[in-house]
Amino acid sequence: MDRSHDEREVYCRMLGHVLAFRYCRAMQEGLPCSRILDCWFELMDIRTFVAENYTRQELRRIFAPSPSRLDTICEVVNRLRRQEQESTDEPAGPEDG
Numbered sequence: 001m002d003r004s005h006d007e008r009e010v011y012c013r014m015l016g017h018v019l020a021f022r023y024c025r026a027m028q029e030g031l032p033c034s035r036i037l038d039c040w041f042e043l044m045d046i047r048t049f050v051a052e053n054y055t056r057q058e059l060r061r062i063f064a065p066s067p068s069r070l071d072t073i074c075e076v077v078n079r080l081r082r083q084e085q086e087s088t089d090e091p092a093g094p095e096d097g
């Protein structure tokens with residue numbers, strides 16, 4: 001890992017204050033913030049940094065689109081349907097019958 005840029009600073013529009021690069025490159029469970037390319041392109045060669053310091057698999061995780069609101073709602077509805085189906089499929093207990 002190249003740590004030579006760690007002390008550089010940028011104003012973070014997401015958090016509303018100045019941050020050091022070391023935070024931006026590790027804030028997602030050790031992986032960079034998904035906005036790192038947008039925030040740092042004017043200050044350093046961020047594309048090269050990212051390409052040289054992360055694997056393809058890590059890059060997919062870093063820049064994976066977050067699930068849309070509709071996807072999240074559908075997931076919750078499907079989970080509730082499954083739970084409802086499972087509760088109606090359960091056999092009656094001795095006290096029920």
Ligand code: SF4
Pocket residue numbers: 010011012013014015019023024027033034035036037039
């Ligand atoms: S990369 Fe993320 S954490 Fe860093 S300044 Fe940009 S939005 Fe903020």
